[in-house]
Amino acid sequence: MLAIFFLVLNLYFVVSGPVLETDSTCTSPCKAIDNEKINVHLVPHSHDDVGWLKTYEEYYQGTGQFNSYENAGVQYILDSTIEALDLNSERRFIQVETAFFWRWWNDQTNQTRNKVRKLVNNGQLEMINGAWSMNDEAAAHYQSIIDQFTWGFRILDDTVGECGKPKIGWQIDPFGHSREHASIMKQLGFEGLVIGRLDYRDKGKRIAEKNLDFMWNTNDNFDDAKLFTTMFPDFYVSESGFCFDVTCYRGTNITDDNIDEKVKEFAERMDTYKEYYQTKNILLPMGGDFTFQKAEINFANIDKLIEGFKNHEKYNVLYSTPSCYIQAVKAEVDKNKITLKEKSDDFFPYASDSHSFWTGYFTSRPASKRFERIGNNLLQSAKQLTTFSRINGNDDDKNILKLRMAMGVMQHHDAITGTEKQAVTDDYSLQLDGAIKEAQKPLSNIIRDLLKKKEDVSVDLKLTTCLLSNISICDTTQNKDRFLVAVQNPLAKTVSHYVRLPVNGDNYKITGPDDEEIKYDLLDTMYDFSLINGGDHATKELVFQAVDLPPLGVKLFYVEKIDGTSKSYHKFEEITTDRSFGDKSNGFTVDDKGKLTTITINGQVLDIAQDFYFYHGSAGSSASASTRASGAYIFRPDGDAVQVTPKLKVQEFAKGGLVDEVRQVYNDEITQIIRVYKGKDDSYIEFDWLVGNLQRDDKGKEVITKFTSTVKNNGIFYTDANGRQQIQRQRNKRSDYDYDPSEEPVSSNYYPITSKIVIKDETQKLQVAVLNDRAQGGGSLEDGEIELMVHRRDRSDDGFGVNEVLDEVQFGKGLYVRGQHYLTLGKTDGSGAVFERDLAHKKLLSPLILVGDATTDELALDKLKEQFNFKFEGLKTSLPGNVQLLTLEPWKNSYIMRLEHIFEKNEDTEMSKEVTVDLNDLFTLFKITELTPVTLGANKKIETKSNFITRLTRALRLSDNADLKMTLKPMEIKTFIFTTDKNNDGGEDNGIIDGKDDNNNSQALRATSVLVILMSALYMLL
Incomplete structure (x- = not known):
């Protein structure tokens, strides 16, 4: 048996191969706490947008012009x-x-990289948060956050x-905090x-109640x-002075001459802050x-400050880190049986001072917000198709690398929010556009x-996307x-989807996957986009249903033009x-002014x-809160x-099969199509709107769409948290603190709406929902009403750092934006929510449409049929209706x-x-x-009692019929790393890090895996 052990050990070193210097032993970075004193945890950090x-x-x-x-x-x-x-x-x-860390790491020598690993291993350099960017929590969708x-x-x-x-x-730094985002943090294992x-009123009350440390349900x-949650006594920057x-x-700077004075000044500041917390710890x-x-x-001065308090x-x-602070607080809470207060909802809307509700960014730069959603849609499709390609033997999946990164950048709290300078917006769009083009190349x-x-x-099927089809361009x-x-x-x-394509012809023949002729409608475009x-x-527009x-x-x-x-x-x-319009099951009516009066959904009629x-966005000065301007x-x-x-400039209709x-043409700024599919x-x-070239006088213009119904929702409405x-x-109500709604009666009632907003009439047992195609701000300011802001063009900067007026211009005119809202009506018994969830997923991840030139002889229909099936199925059966992959x-x-419930x-x-x-x-x-x-972030294994034997039997191929039944509870997401029965799973996507260390960590992980397998085999023999 001893010989077998040394054989296993020898095989391990043969497989592992040479690696760079690294020590995987992680040392606790936390310094000793003095239980008799107040512990001030200094956290050196740099906030890098x-x-x-x-x-x-x-x-x-x-570098850069600014x-x-x-x-x-x-x-x-x-x-x-x-x-x-x-x-x-x-x-x-x-x-x-x-x-930023990745960008820097690629420029470093092996010597520097080893130094960094040493600092990480001994706890001096702690990786915190770890995401590609510090994402916004209002406008970001949960799928993109997790990614x-x-x-x-x-x-x-x-x-x-x-x-x-x-x-x-x-x-x-995000401008308010989301409950769902905190839930994601918990599921990441944080x-x-x-x-x-x-x-600021919430913060003031928490300070008065010693509630800066709390438990977030x-x-x-x-x-x-x-999840244990905490905050600083003031802001995230160093204390003044x-x-x-x-x-x-x-x-x-701290010197021998002023050290006593600086210690005294700092201690006086801490005399105030220590009253903000329940434990003897200050962050x-x-x-x-x-x-x-x-x-x-920086460090030399902090060294001196710490030395000055040595015998205080x-x-x-x-010196400390957030993890050390939390460790110290939890230990004291457990020891002294301290009860931390709990919170269950979120921290929206955020106001930094009076008259300053940060609710404009829920809508700012709506075109960029929509482009991000398109990027996510394409990324998910590309990842799936690239998976199938790997399964079929193609090891190259570098096409999705840039899109992963560009989408990570787009989640940043000055990207998806629209709170950056115009030049930066343009750069974000350039990054995303290039990444999308790269991702679609092999599709x-x-x-x-x-x-x-x-x-x-x-x-070559010559398939490509038509990203400009929303302005009727697709060559x-x-x-x-x-x-x-x-x-x-x-x-x-299984889903059915209406394909809409810009065309110039008058007559077409569409042949489907089963050689059937597909019915279609041919409609005028909504607007002269030239x-x-x-x-x-x-x-x-050519419209047909892919059933x-x-x-x-x-x-x-x-498709053939005939x-x-x-x-x-x-x-x-x-x-x-x-x-x-529509039929007795689903439809709508308009009045003599061309505006909506009723909808019919599943036979139920509602006046709406x-x-x-x-x-008019305030164009006041940004110098003080009382004169605060509307801005980014x-x-x-x-x-x-x-x-x-009051009356439309143009009201027209078209009825198709x-x-x-x-x-509806309102004026030169607003055109809309209301449509119902059959x-x-x-x-x-569906409300398909085009809003742009907003004209302003001395004030800004902020456009909303408003739905007004007979629903009695008694001031209650519901918005999604990150989808x-x-x-x-x-x-006019907050759960944790009081405020005066008359100060800003509109903006104080605006909330982030990433996916949908709902009002319910409990007496009639019905609910009305509006779903959107990008993040927007909105609310229910009166009973029966839902409003969503769709576009903004302001006159002044609001004074919060961007130093630029939100005034998007393209092609010499105020930016035009096109988007969709989806209005539906249902019962409060759950059937309404079921349809809304289903529709939200269908609109978030719409089918990917690619088109290809078929005018060459080799792409004639009869020749294509000889060489291709016209249908591919990725799954043998649909997942249950309450489960999404x-x-x-x-x-x-x-x-x-x-898998998610x-x-x-x-x-x-x-x-x-x-x-x-x-x-x-x-x-x-x-x-x-x-x-x-x-775990949710795919970086930590979840150990269960059966894991060891399961891994062992699979590794030794003793069981090919392992139980792969997974049970999901409501809202649960389960994440898995898996391998397949195909022999090409080893097509690793090298090259993410420039090749100075030949993926040494990946080698080490593979080596460790082999050691586990071999040691397991030895265990079975023994």
């Missing part, structure tokens, strides 16, 4: 901080934004290894969370959902925006390989007589007497109006909302899969039940051979 006043690259390089007042270079922060830490083992620093945390964790694993796994959330911005659906950074013009930041570019100056009778001042060949009947087929569909349409369904259930940029715009798209599957359609004029062409004509209004952050209307027009549409599952009314949990709101993507030498407790009698999913034989291309449960 991934774009704001300068672009991501300018911030990293320390360097005169934003002299920030992140590379110098990391360079000098690593050197300063290495000089003194007592020092501590936290690193937060992985996007960008996962990608950040991945980079940390591949660079600094095990000791760099983040344990604490650090959300110090031990605590540090937040920064909450309403992040999710009512889970048994273990409480104790900022020693080169960026601090008022800071005073104090040392740093701020882009500080520590010359780190030794009251205060123990020490045509991937789809070809999924559909081909024989291995030797090499025809292939406009200018080719024959073209292919591939429709990929990213959902794990007025926007003078491009080659189509005049019509029963298989889960994670693809259907191919063949002679003659189609009977399916429905030209817009003036509305005269017929003012009903929809109209556009605008607020702040929404401060000057008076009540003004109706755009698939869809009825009413076109499928049996299309129980909603998941529903949060109850009450007009949230993630399917390649991951190193394996894959990630996430999409309903909350008590949301619906049936759909809110626990549900079991059998992963055995679920996928068409592969079988799962090993399934490892991991």
